[in-house]
Amino acid sequence: MQATLPVTQPLRGQRGPDHLLTDELVHSVEGKAVNKASEVQRQMRNGSYWFDPIERRVLKATVRSFGTTCGSTGWDGEGSAPVLDLTLENALRFIDALPMGYAEPDPGVDPDGEISLSWIGKKGHRLSLSIGPTGRISYAYRIGPRRRNGTEWLGDSIPEDLLEYIGSFPVFG
Numbered sequence: 001m002q003a004t005l006p007v008t009q010p011l012r013g014q015r016g017p018d019h020l021l022t023d024e025l026v027h028s029v030e031g032k033a034v035n036k037a038s039e040v041q042r043q044m045r046n047g048s049y050w051f052d053p054i055e056r057r058v059l060k061a062t063v064r065s066f067g068t069t070c071g072s073t074g075w076d077g078e079g080s081a082p083v084l085d086l087t088l089e090n091a092l093r094f095i096d097a098l099p100m101g102y103a104e105p106d107p108g109v110d111p112d113g114e115i116s117l118s119w120i121g122k123k124g125h126r127l128s129l130s131i132g133p134t135g136r137i138s139y140a141y142r143i144g145p146r147r148r149n150g151t152e153w154l155g156d157s158i159p160e161d162l163l164e165y166i167g168s169f170p171v172f173g
Contacts, residue, residue: 053100055104056095056098056100056104059095059104059105059107060092060095062107063088063091063092063095063107063115064088064092066083066088066107066109066115067083067085067088070082070083070109070113071083075109076111078111080111080112080113081111081112081113082113083109083113083114083115084113084133086133087113087114087115087131087132087133088115090115090131090132090133090135090154091107091115091117091131093154094117094131094137094154094158095117097156097157097158098158098166099163101171102166102167102169102171103119103166103169103170103171105117105118105119105166106118106119106120110130112130112132113132113133114130114131114132114138115130115131116128116129116130116131117129117130117131119166119169121143121168121169121170123144124142124143124144125142125143125144125168125169126140126141126142127139127140127141127142127162127165127166127169128140129162131154135153135154136151136152136153136154137151137152137153137154137159137162138150138151139151139152139162139165141165143168148161148165
């Protein structure tokens, strides 16, 4: 007999220090169904899953390629950590949550296996963030003498402070 689970709010993306408790749901049949439904709901809400512009598709393809090129220990020859599948998933979720019309970041991989996204403007205007397998986002922002850094958690949307910082970069093209 199949169980029907009402999905009124996505369960994914609500991670913090206690994320291991919610991850136990993914191993049950019901948890897998909720996980799939949440993913479809996110894709439908975002709309970019089907209608990504070329720049966004290239960005996502580049991030996906990090799973292959940086997927083993020592990928940089210096003993670096591998990029985990969950890290890739979190980075792609972040990219999907970026509103259209914002500047696209330059992707990279940190030696600790986290995906980095960077925006570089004029005269020291920069934002760099790293996304890891737990959904933690570490960031550093600078515009002139103003500097901010901190940690946020990946949810269904980009935290307001980070969205404000990303929005401060002009869109070229």
